[in-house]
Amino acid sequence: MWWNPLMTHPPPSPGSVFFNAAAVARYTEGPPRVVPGFADMHRMTALLLAERVPENGRVLVVGAGGGLELLAFARAQPGWSFDGVDPSAEMIQLAGKTLKEHASRTRLHHGFIDDAPEGPFDAATCLLTMHFVEVEERRSMLAEIHRRLRPGSPLVVMHMSFPQDEAGRSxxxxxxxxxxxxxxxxGQDARRAVSAIDSQLNILSPEQDEAILRDAExxxxxxFYAGLTFRGWVAYA
Known part of the structure; x- marks a missing residue:
């Protein structure tokens, strides 16, 4: 799930667009245009999961609204089943439409990580989501993901992450x-987007992001992924 400047005009606060039906309808237009290597990132994630997930594995997708990563994973692995959770009912509805051909092996849940099934899961992902989450909430969110995974199962996360000193951030x-x-x-939309991102998203440095993953055990x-302002990691429960 990723807010992008194509969803509304002019761009509002990043998180609010996920609860706006008209904006959500345009969601799939944006991420491939503002996230470098968007499709390849999904493909790499599926490959990393497949290193440890069995052919009939069960995967938890946190921040699943829109369903784009779920669709990529389902196409790559016809034997996997999925549980996706997202706080936006509108985005969950869009995910359902996106995943129509794979509905029989996908369950979508409206809510936060506490509303996700207990598992145990063979893997989990959280893509383009963590930068919306406050630091302390991020710690508890990762701990809850960890609790739902079988020992040794992979977690793949990817979100905005770059140096946070004043010059580096700018x-x-x-x-x-x-x-x-x-x-x-x-160009004007891009500048407005940057202003909203700068003031409202919870972006950490790569070192801080890695430390929080380790703190969650x-x-x-x-x-595994670095695309300008975005970073992605694989870690294990």
């Missing part, structure tokens, strides 16, 4: 805007 946000514009986003934390 530089990386400018690069986000430049990439969006190069993908066809209007995940081990062997490894970077």
């Amino acid at each position: 530089t990386w946000l400018a690069r986000y805007a430049a990439y969006a514009v190069s993908s066809g986003v209007d 995940f081990s062997n934390v490894s970077l």
Whole structure:
């Protein structure tokens, strides 16, 4: 789940668009244009999960609204089943439409991690979501994901993560805007998006992100993806 400047005009606060039906209807247009290597990131995630998930494995997807990663995983692994959870009813509804051909092996849950099934799951993902979550809530969220995983199961996370000193933050946000514009986003919309991201998202440095994963008792934390302002890690319960 990722807010993007194509969902509304002008861009509102990043999180609010997920509860706006008109904005949600345009969701799938945005992520491929503002997230470098979006489709490849999904493909890499599926490959990392497949290293340990059995052919009939069960996967938890946190922040599943829209259903784009669920669709990618379902197409890659016809034997897996999925539980997806998201706090936006509108985004869950969109995910249901996206996953129509795979509905028999996908269950969608409206709510937060506490509303997800207990598991145990063979893997979990949380893509383009953590930057919406306050730091302390992020710690408890990761702990709840860990509790639902079988020992040794992989977790893949990916979200905005870049240096947080003043100069570094400014530089990386400018690069986000430049990439969006190069993908066809209007320059004024991109600047408004950066302003909203800067003031409202909970972005940490890569070092802080890795530390929080370890604090939640995940081990062997490894970077697998870096695309300008975004980073992705695989870790194990």
